[in-house]
Amino acid sequence: MAKRGYHHGNLRQALIDAALKLIEARGPAGFTLSEAAKQAGVTPAAVYRHFEGREDLIAEAARQGYAIFADVMDYAYQSGQPSALASFEATGRAYIAFARKYPGHYIAMFESGVSVNRTPDLAHAALRANSVLERAAADLSRHIPPEKRPPAAMFSAHIWAMSHGVVELFARGAAGSRAPFPAEELLEAGIGIYLRGLGLVAPDS
Amino acid sequence: MAKRGYHHGNLRQALIDAALKLIEARGPAGFTLSEAAKQAGVTPAAVYRHFEGREDLIAEAARQGYAIFADVMDYAYQSGQPSALASFEATGRAYIAFARKYPGHYIAMFESGVSVNRTPDLAHAALRANSVLERAAADLSRHIPPEKRPPAAMFSAHIWAMSHGVVELFARGAAGSRAPFPAEELLEAGIGIYLRGLGLVAPDS
DNA sequence: TGTACATCAGTGAACGCGCGTTCACTGATGTAC
DNA sequence: TGTACATCAGTGAACGCGCGTTCACTGATGTAC
Numbered sequence: 001m002a003k004r005g006y007h008h009g010n011l012r013q014a015l016i017d018a019a020l021k022l023i024e025a026r027g028p029a030g031f032t033l034s035e036a037a038k039q040a041g042v043t044p045a046a047v048y049r050h051f052e053g054r055e056d057l058i059a060e061a062a063r064q065g066y067a068i069f070a071d072v073m074d075y076a077y078q079s080g081q082p083s084a085l086a087s088f089e090a091t092g093r094a095y096i097a098f099a100r101k102y103p104g105h106y107i108a109m110f111e112s113g114v115s116v117n118r119t120p121d122l123a124h125a126a127l128r129a130n131s132v133l134e135r136a137a138a139d140l141s142r143h144i145p146p147e148k149r150p151p152a153a154m155f156s157a158h159i160w161a162m163s164h165g166v167v168e169l170f171a172r173g174a175a176g177s178r179a180p181f182p183a184e185e186l187l188e189a190g191i192g193i194y195l196r197g198l199g200l201v202a203p204d205s
Numbered sequence: 206m207a208k209r210g211y212h213h214g215n216l217r218q219a220l221i222d223a224a225l226k227l228i229e230a231r232g233p234a235g236f237t238l239s240e241a242a243k244q245a246g247v248t249p250a251a252v253y254r255h256f257e258g259r260e261d262l263i264a265e266a267a268r269q270g271y272a273i274f275a276d277v278m279d280y281a282y283q284s285g286q287p288s289a290l291a292s293f294e295a296t297g298r299a300y301i302a303f304a305r306k307y308p309g310h311y312i313a314m315f316e317s318g319v320s321v322n323r324t325p326d327l328a329h330a331a332l333r334a335n336s337v338l339e340r341a342a343a344d345l346s347r348h349i350p351p352e353k354r355p356p357a358a359m360f361s362a363h364i365w366a367m368s369h370g371v372v373e374l375f376a377r378g379a380a381g382s383r384a385p386f387p388a389e390e391l392l393e394a395g396i397g398i399y400l401r402g403l404g405l406v407a408p409d410s
Numbered sequence: 411t412g413t414a415c416a417t418c419a420g421t422g423a424a425c426g427c428g429c430g431t432t433c434a435c436t437g438a439t440g441t442a443c
Numbered sequence: 444t445g446t447a448c449a450t451c452a453g454t455g456a457a458c459g460c461g462c463g464t465t466c467a468c469t470g471a472t473g474t475a476c
Contacts, residue, residue: 007438007452027318029234033430044430046453054430110373111316113232150394153385157375158367158395164374165366168315180358189355190363194395197402212419212471238463249463251420259463 012050014040019061020104028112033057058108059118065105066125072098073132084139085200088159091136092191095163096183099171110164133160143200155198162190217255219245224266225309233317238262263313264323270310271330277303278337289344290405293364296341297396300368301388304376315369338365348405360403367395 008014018039022031033054037044051057076094080087099106108114109126116126137156141149166187170179179186195201213219223244227236238259242249256262281299285292304311313319314331321331342361346354371392375384384391400406 011452029318032428034428043454045432045455048431049452113234150398151385154391154394155398157371157385157391158398161370161374161391161395162363162367163370165368165370166362168373169366169369170362180356180362186359186362186366189359190366190399193355193360193363193402194399195402197398197400216419237461239461248421250422250465253464254419 008040008042008046011040011042011046015042015047015050015057016061016064019057020108023058023061023107023112024104028058028107031058055114055118058112059114059122061105062108062112062114063119063122063125065102065109066122066129068102068105069098069109070125070129070132073129077132077136084136084143085195088136088140088195089188089191091133092159092163092187093184095160096167096171096187099167103172106167140200144198148199150198158194159191162194163187166190213245213247213251216245216247216251220247220252220255220262221266221269224262225313228263228266228312228317229309233263233312236263260319260323263317264319264327266310267313267317267319268324268327268330270307270314271327271334273307273310274303274314275330275334275337278334282337282341289341289348290400293341293345293400294393294396296338297364297368297392298389300365301372301376301392304372308377311372345405349403353404355403363399364396367399368392371395 015036018036019031022036022039033047034044036057037047047057051060072094073091076090077087080090114122117123133156134153137159138152141152141155144150166183170181170186171183192201220241223241224236227241227244238252239249241262242252252262256265277299278296281295282292285295319327322328338361339358342364343357346357346360349355371388375386375391376388397406
């Protein structure tokens with residue numbers, strides 16, 4: 001990221017990176033365009049060469065987050081194939097791993113208040129992430145007898161909700177509430193119990 | 206809330222109420238002390254007669270939220286007695302009902318970034334809310350054979366996480382992601398499947 | 411019942427601050443000939 | 444290879460704004476005698 005004189009070289013991405021670090025450090029409210037510019041070694045006005053404004057910068061950070069997220073989820077899904085169960089469990093684990101590894105992106109995506117429908121690009125990235133989890137759920141649901149099979153969208157939503165809840169409540173300093181268990185362990189156990197309830201895991205495994 | 210001339214009468218609570226409405230309408234970042242004062246029909250400086258500052262006002266809003274929350278949860282728990290299962294399910298439902306009925310409090314509690322350990326009062330209120338759910342879990346866990354019984358704190362955490370995740374992702378306009386199912390239905394189904402996984406509900410009920 | 415006075419909850423003006431955004435500009439880069 | 448020039452990414456000064464907070468104050472309330 002060495003500057004090359006007057007022209008920065010890759011200011012756009014440098015601003016996004018700075019924004020991510022700020023969001024991570026101070027929360028979505030603590031992030032300011034001016035500070036991001038300063039951290040990128042540039043005047044606030046320069047930001048307007050690359051973004052429409054503050055919101056636009058956050059939205060782009062979120063979009064990149066969704067893109068990474070979708071990749072991570074997809075990779076996890078592939079790594080569990082050809083077992084539907086393994087694929088599904090892997091995507092669950094990938095969720096929490098993502099939140100840990102990319103906290104700035106995670107906050108921009110889920111806590112910054114930026115609507116997923118703000119731009120088509122952003123909406124598309126979010127949809128792709130969502131669809132990986134739904135595909136895993138659909139795969140898995142084929143192993144449930146049709147008459148007691150919940151819609152795939154429903155139980156992908158359950159897993160997403162539990163993952164999200166574990167992250168929000170127990171994986172981050174957020175509410176100050178300390179976790180009674182490591183988040184990974186908690187989530188893995190929760191998903192295991194849930195899948196058993198679906199009849200997809202042997203009762204005493 | 207009629208003002209009686211120079212002295213307000215109950216400015217402290219009026220400020221909290223105004224803060225709650227603002228937080229609900231504009232999110233935790235959009236809330237400002239000055240605006241809350243204006244809505245209460247008072248000068249910003251007057252706030253300092255009752256609170257140490259902006260943060261303190263939010264913290265008090267959160268504290269009242271936890272107090273209501275604990276009451277609601279406790280009431281739900283009692284209403285399900287003497288059945289451990291009914292009590293447990295009722296607390297799950299109460300969670301989402303609370304989020305819907307008291308969105309301002311909910312945001313102040315979980316999304317404002319205020320630490321639960323900010324003041325002893327706040328910490329105590331949060332702990333009380335938590336303990337209701339844990340008690341329900343402990344009651345219920347007595348029906349699981351000891352050798353396959355997860356710690357009560359763990360599965361109360363699971364239910365809490367799923368409830369929280371459903372609320373965050375599907376019960377609020379938040380991320381712009383629309384819910385595939387009504388949140389209540391989604392959560393109820395999720396908890397049902399989870400409990401079946403614990404062996405606490407008949408496999409085909 | 412009336413008066414003097416202490417208490418206290420509000421006012422209103424002022425502050426310094428950092429914010430997002432705009433504007434005319436200038437220095438660097440790259441391209442045509 | 445050298446020069447003229449268009450393009451473009453940055454500067455830096457300025458703006459108006461609303462914020463949280465402080466301060467000396469004043470008007471209302473309640474109590475002692």
